[in-house]
Amino acid sequence: MRVYSHPACLAHVPGAGHPECPARLDAVAGALRAALPKLDWQLAPAATREQIGRVHSAELIATVLDTVVSETIRLDADTALSPDSAEAALRAAGAGTAAVDWVLAGKHRRAFCAVRPPGHHATQRTAMGFCLFNSIAIAAAHALKAHGLERVSIVDFDVHHGNGTQDIFQRDRRVQYLSSHQIPLYPGTGRSDEHGVGNIHNAELPPGSGAAVFRAVWTNTLLPQLATFEPQLLLISAGFDAHHLDPLADLKLEAADFHWLSSELAALADAHCQGRVVSMLEGGYSLTALRECSVAHLQGLARAASTQ
Structure with a gap:
């Protein structure tokens, strides 16, 4: 399995005490290198403005890339630009496009992007929720435009709803978005009655939900929807x-639950899209949980010997 990352992703510093800190990526990378020494680590390229512009407005791109930053600037209460944030955001988005190119080339079928800042809250026009550019949306748009795919599924099991990803694709039937997330919780979107053009599938998890509830919504609702769509990626x-x-939410999952879902997703990918999976790091603010869950996630994705 190939992993895309870049040292520039460590240089984005949203402020002292901010939960989305460089130590998050250090924790993930260190755990993966120790537990899975055969991973193929690659430097992420920088995304191009053209690639980013497929999902984001010119105004947002200019804010992130062209603002002169000498010290941290707040874009909202949670989201900030530091002097090196632009390069981090470019490398995070570039990891996704490079990983899509890699798995669609047919040589290998799984890739993981160990990057930050996260992306799934960034809408077409707004950076928010710790996110500057929506890297997973940029990767999906790249698959559609550069590779001519007609069906791409985005699965999101972050505890917070990926409002940005839904915002970008809710009118695009080529992209299916499936998410489980805690409600009520930031950003306050992701109700089960939000359907887009039939391509949006949200599962609400009440506070305190554990493995039984989490696995039930995926087994009974979201995984069948994914299988029905038959994505190409x-x-x-x-x-x-x-x-x-995790200190920012109130669900009760264990690393084993992420391993289970990752294995289920790998099986569906093997059945419907030639096993082609690109995963990107989003949230997670307990360093212990990040270490355990990132390893469990990749072990679940690598369920078939042919994905190594």
């Missing part, structure tokens, strides 16, 4: 903040 917004140790 599966993209994953891999947030690990539904873990019981």
Whole structure:
């Protein structure tokens, strides 16, 4: 399995005490290198403005890339630009496009992007929720435009609803979005009655939900919807903040639950899209949980010997 990352992703510093800190990526990378020494690590390229512009407005791109930043600038209460944020955002988005190119080339079938800042809250026009550019949306748009795919599924198991991803694709029948997330919780979107043009599938998880509820909504609702769509490529917004140790939410999952879902997704990818999966790191703010869950996630994705 190939992993895309870049040191520039460590240089984005949203402020002292901010939960979306560089130590998150250090924790993930260190755990993966220790537990899975055969991973193929590659430097993420920088995304181009053209690639980013497929999902984001010119105004947002200019804000992130062209603002002169000498010290941290707040875009909202949670989201910030530091002097090196633009390069981090370019490398995070570029990891996704490079990973799509890699798995669609047919040599290997799984890739993971160990990057930050996260992306799934960034809408077409607005950076928010710790996110500057929506890297998973940029990857999906790249698959559609550069590779001519007609059906791409995005699975999001971050504890927070990926409002940005839904916003970008809710009128695009080529992209299916499936999400489980805690409600009520930031950003306050993701109700089960939000359907887009039939391509949006949200599962609400009440506070305190554990493995039984989580696995039931995926087994009974979301995984069957994924199978029915028969995607040509599966993209994953891999947030690990539904873990019981996470300080920003109130679900009760364990690393084993992320391994289970990742294995189920790998099986569906093998059945419907030649096993082609690109996963991108999103949230997760307990370093212990990040270490455990990132390893469990990749082990679940690598369920078939042919994906190594």
